[in-house]
Amino acid sequence: MYFSVIIPVFNRPSEIKDLLQSLSQQDYNNFEVVIVEDGSEIICKGVVDEFKSRLEIQYFYIPNAGQGFARNFGMRKAKGEFFVLFDSDCIIPQSFLSSLFNAIQKRNLDAYGGPDTADSNFSILQKAMNYSMTSILTTGGIRGKLKDKSKYQARGYNMGLSKVAFLKSQGFVDPNKGEDIELSIRLKKMGFKLELVEEAYVYHNRKNTIWSFFKQGFSFGQNRINVSRYHSGALKIVHFMPLAFLLYWLMLLFSILVFPITNLFLLLGILIFASWKIAVFLHATFQNKSVLIGFLSIITSFGQLSAYGLGLMMEGIKKIFKG
Template identity: 45%
Template sequence: MRKYSIIIPVYNRPDELTELLECLVQQTFKNFEVIIIEDGSKIKCEKVVQSFKDRLEIYYFYKENGGQGFARNYGFERAKGDYFILFDSDALIEANYLEIVQNRLNTQFVDVYGGPDTDHPSFAPIQKAISYSMTSVFTTGGIRGKKSNLGGTFHPRSFNMGLSRKVWEQTSGFQISRMGEDIIFSITALRLGFKSALLPEAFIYHKRRTDFGAFFRQLRFFGRARINIARFYPNELKLVHTFPLFFTLGCISIPFLWLIHPWLFYAGIAFLALYKLLIFIDATRQSGSLKVGFLSIIAAFVQLFGYGIGFLQEGWKRLFESKTHRETGTAIEYPS
C-alpha cells in the first residue's frame, strides 16, 4: 500500500498547526507520516507536535530560516513515503482527503497533482471575501481550480500539492526558497515529462489573511513572484498576467480622463460601478451574506491593486538587470 509523507513547513504559527494536525488525526486513510519543518521560527511549535505523538506518526525538525521552498526540500530529504503531500500550515482538510487522493492515484496515477482551496463556514466574513476574490471569475478569470485543468499541464500550488518520490529525485526539489518557487517547480517537473492534474475533490479550506493590509502585502508579493517565474521561464509570462497591472493603471488614470473629455471620465466611473455591482451580486449569491458581498468588493480591489503594483515593481527592476539574473529571494516571513 502506498505510504504518504505529509510535509508542512511552519513559521511562527503553532496555533494554526494545531488545527491542521487535528484534521490529520481524523483521516479515514491512515498510512501516512507527518513531517513538520520549523523554519527558524521564534514562536516554536515543538510542544504542539509533541502533543500529537500518541495519535500520529509525526516528526519534528528545526532548521535555520531559509524560506518555505528550502524547508520543503529539507522535508523531502527526511521523508520515508512513496508520495509526498505539501500543505501550508494555515490549511484545514476534510477527513476523507487522503482517501480521495489514494483512490484517484490508484485509478489514474499522476506524478504531480494540485487541489483547489475554498473557505470554511466557520471563517470570518473578511476571510470568506478574500477567498471569493482569489477564486472569482471577476478577478482571476476563475482559473484557479478550473475543470479544464483536470490533467496534463496544470501547475499545482504548494499550499495543496502532491508529488511522487520520483519527481523529487529528478527535480532535486525546489530551486529557490520563495518568489514563485512552487510554480517554477511545477513547470520544471512538466518539462521533465511528468504529467500533472487538478484533483477537484481534494480541496482544502485556506484561511488566508484576516485583514486587508496583510492581504495587500501578500498579493504584491504574488505580483513580484510572477515576474520572477519569467526569469526562469520567459514563455510562461502570459497576457492574462498583466490584467491586474492594467486594471490598476486604468483606475488611477480615471481622474485624468476629465482633462481629455468628460465623457471618458463618466465612462470610467460607470465601468467601475458596474464592476463593483457584479462582484457584489456574485459574492452575495455564493456566500448568502450581504456583508461578504460588500467586503468582496474591497477584497477584489485590494487583490488587483496589490498584484498590479508588485508586478510593476518587479517588472521595472527586471528591465535593468542581467537577463541571466535569478531572484532567489531572502528569508522572510511566509507570504501565504
C-alpha cells in the first residue's frame, strides 16, 4: 500500500523539521509526504528541501484557507491510495506506518483515527498538558481510549482515509472548527469503516503556553457545538460533562462566599472537588513518575475542563439565538 502523508503548515518551520526527521526513520518506506504551506509568512520550504534526498516530498504554497481546506488541497494533489493526516507539531514513532498498514489490512479499514501521547523528552508542562488531554479523569475518556473502536471520532492531528473515501466524501467541509469530527461522523454515515487504531499513536509536541492551552480548550468546546450544526446527533451527554464541571465549581465558589462554612452540603461539595484534585495529582504523578507534573496536571486539567465547558456554553447560546 502506498501512503500519502498530508501535513498542513502555518508558520512552523522548526516543527516541520522534527516531523520530517521522524518520517525519514520509518520502517515502512512506501509513502510520499505532501506539505501544504497554508499562507505562512514564515515558510518551511528551506527545511523541506533539506529532506528531499531522504523522502519523496511534494511542497505547495496556498493562500491561507484553514487546516481543513489545506488538507483537502493536499489530498487532491496526493498520489497515494491511502491518505495519512498529521498536524505539524507531531513526531511519528518509527513503526507507525507499518502498524497502520497492518491494521488497515487486518481490519479492512476505510479510515482511522489514532491517539496521541507525550515523548519522554518533552518538557514537564507538555507532559502535564498531554495528561489533561488524554486522562480518563478529564476529557481523555472520549479521546483515544474507547473499548468499541468503531465509536471513535478521529482527530486531525492523527487520522486518515482512503482515496476512495476522500473522493466520495470530498473531505472536510469546514476549515478549522471541529472539521475532523464532522468528517468522521459523515464517513460513517456514508458506510465507510472508521475505527480507532491504538497502536498508531503519535507524540504530540504541543508548544502551548498555559494560556494558549486554555484558549485551545475553549475552542474545542465551541467546535463540538459547530459539529452539531452539521449532525444533530453529534452532541452526547458525555460532551456536557466539562460544562457540568464548570458550573459545579462556580456554584461551589458562590456557596463559599454566601453560606457559612459549616453548611453540610457545602462541605460535601468541597470534599468531592478536593478528591478529584487529589486523584488527578496521584494519577498524573504515578503515570509520569514526577510530583511536579502531578501538581501541574491539576492546573492544566482544571483549566482545560473549565475552558471546554465555557466554550460549549457560549457557542451553545449563540446557536440557540442565532442558529
